[in-house]
Amino acid sequence: EPEVTQTPSHQVTQMGQEVILRCVPISNHLYFYWYRQILGQKVEFLVSFYNNEISEKSEIFDDQFSVERPDGSNFTLKIRSTKLEDSAMYFCASSVGLNTEAFFGQGTRLTVV
């Protein structure tokens, strides 16, 4: 069964450092998303990406964040200068179309120390 894969599963980084979280969406999907989940809290939308550009972003997705689809398979989230409060699970998701089921990856646990 096709699935969204994310690497690494766990990333520890020092405050102020840059991190890149990687995702391989399901191959025939056209819409890509990043969400985050702070421990014990709900899943929060960060950004959506379609046709090689950002479709929508939340207030969380500030100038420290960027996304890229560097090739036909990968979808990355970059955090330029990490802060302690960026510590969370980051989930990548993809869907075939608008308002269709979004499939989530297993997540990357980011710990900023």
Place this chain on the structure above:
Amino acid sequence: GENVGLHLPTLSVQEGDNSIINCAYSNSASDYFIWYKQESGKGPQFIIDIRSNMDKRQGQRVTVLLNKTVKHLSLQIAATQPGDSAVYFCAENRANSGYALNFGKGTSLLVTP
């Protein structure tokens, strides 16, 4: 802002009983709703979705009911099994957006033998 929330943070049921998890939403413009299951350390897993032109949809052992009049969504799980133990999130498409989902806070379902 708009809110998607859950009535009960935890629900404990006996194996074999039916479970009902409830969700309230406040954005009357939402037209697409999804239930996700999240097991510890994993990403959200799609269970079932429903569009606003329907009031009921059934899957395998699960039923979603949508009451647009009172902006209420419920997930019914028949013959609950230990493997159903997880956190369940309802999600709606974000206001004025078809791209991203707004998640509720989650209900923890515990199935006891």
